[in-house]
Amino acid sequence: MEMYFDMDLSLSEIGEELHISRQGAYDMLKRASHSLESYEQRLHLLARYDAVRDKIDEVERLLDREEPQTLERAKQLLHEIEL
Structure with a gap:
């Protein structure tokens, strides 16, 4: 998959x-893709990544503001990310 996607071969x-x-390369790519999709369905890594990314974005927005409760909310979000 690295050769196909990263190296653009x-x-x-x-x-x-x-x-x-060429057919062997195609079959190998399809099997690898199917395996990754199967892992994703069981592990939900993409969903977890998206949730963490959303929290990081919110922390960045909060830190741009200067309200007293901002730091507390930022700390709370960072704690959620650690879990």
Whole structure:
């Protein structure tokens, strides 16, 4: 998957690099993609990441303000992120 997404290689180029056919590279990519989707369904990592990112964004917005309760809310959000 790294070769396809990060290195932007075509299926033919991946096949050449790994000494397999283009179809073999395609099948390997599909199996890896299916495995990742299966893990995501069980682990919910993307949802957790999105929730953490939202809390970080809120902390940043709060810290831009100068209200007394701002620091307390920021601390609370950071504590939630740690869990």
